[in-house]
Amino acid sequence: MRYTWFILPLLLCNLSWGQMNHPKASPFSKIEQEVGLSKITIAYSRPSAKGRVLFGNQLNGESGLVPYGRIWRVGANESTKITFSNDVLITDHLLSKGTYALYTFPEEKEWQVIFHNNTTHWGDGRTNYNLDEDALRILVAATQTQDFQESFLISFDGLDHNGAVMNLNWGTTQVSVPMFFDTKSIMQLQIDERLANSPTPQTYYEIARYYQEQDIHREKALGHVEEAIEKGGDTYYFYRVKSLILADLLRYDEAIAAAEISLKLSEIEGKDEFVRLNQNTISNWKSLRKKNK
Missing domain, CATH: 1.25.40.10 (Tetratricopeptide repeat domain)
Known part of the structure; x- marks a missing residue:
């Protein structure tokens, strides 16, 4: 107890000089999904709705967090990364094994989903994003669900030896991307x-x-x-x-x-x-x- 007067000022100094580690508003998540003899790994951050308008340009005078027609990192913080251990067929397009930045261009009825070769951009790389660096760009339907997904979620469903469906869910919006392995x-x-x-x-x-x-x-x-x-x-x-x-x-x-x-x-x-x-x-x-x- 007699040394408290000496230790406490040191602790306060460390807190003021160093960067504090605080809880993140959009916590990091990593998922690994086996599909037959292949593996899909996704690293992303999960923002929450918190009562806000999520998608759209203008709704009742309020803009959505993710405007239509603008690139989105499919999460928060740094860009979402997706890794395939083997070559994969996405819808009917072949994509080589490797790691890609995952981006989308949301619209009301359909989304462009992009697998991007440049994984160095922070966030969505809006000012540095180069269309020519896309490895694959596909168009998929956006549907509405009855259940509300508070925190943005990437998950897999429809699993068998040869494929799976990657689901992007936030609010009542769901986008599904089928993936197949040989x-x-x-x-x-x-x-x-x-x-x-x-x-x-x-x-x-x-x-x-x-x-x-x-x-x-x-x-x-x-x-x-x-x-x-x-x-x-x-x-x-x-x-x-x-x-x-x-x-x-x-x-x-x-x-x-x-x-x-x-x-x-x-x-x-x-x-x-x-x-x-x-x-x-x-x-x-x-x-x-x-x-x-």
């Missing part, structure tokens, strides 16, 4: 590389499972899972995938036989979920076998 080609390159470099039984199984899940290369899938069984021995999940592939080939007798082996192996290892899965598919395939006879 996951099958990316996966096939990985498969070819693995097969050429000392594949293990697990390698053959994973390739067979992928082909089965994607409903492609059925005969190749069967060959790979049989290779997995030959080299890796009797495994409940090996036989599970083999049964599914045989069923896809409409070879129900063989599918049932493989599923019965998987069922027995699952019971031995206490894999209750696989016991139920095999029981259900065996029953289903027996019904389908009768119909096909």
Whole structure:
């Protein structure tokens, strides 16, 4: 306590001489979204509505925070950055993998969405923005939602192995941008590389499972899972995938036989979920076998 008189003036000096770290009105956010074997990363700041008019030139005598027809950084503070780990198809336009500044030109019914090569501008780069540095510019519809989004939000929906939809939401305005990746080609390159470099039984199984899940290369899938069984021995999940592939080939007798082996192996290892899965598919395939006879 006797040293308080000495420490307090030092603290006050540090506060007055140094820059204070204070809460930001538009806090920083970073999202990473996996899409199949690709990743989309977005770094942006999130302004809030706070009862203000958000979009438009003039409404009841009040201008919007984001005027129509003028470039917007899609957030606040520094420019929003979007990174693609692989080449991506946006609507029907191919964009190379890399990092871009994300800009828009909002209008009432549709927005121009821009992926810009120059990522060095602060904010929207209004005075330095150069149209020639755009990597891609697309036109998408602007819709109105029933729910009000207080803080500007970028999110992803409609996810599957090959694509996603990027949604921009603020207030009741939503803009959606579909994105697609050639996951099958990316996966096939990985498969070819693995097969050429000392594949293990697990390698053959994973390739067979992928082909089965994607409903492609059925005969190749069967060959790979049989290779997995030959080299890796009797495994409940090996036989599970083999049964599914045989069923896809409409070879129900063989599918049932493989599923019965998987069922027995699952019971031995206490894999209750696989016991139920095999029981259900065996029953289903027996019904389908009768119909096909």
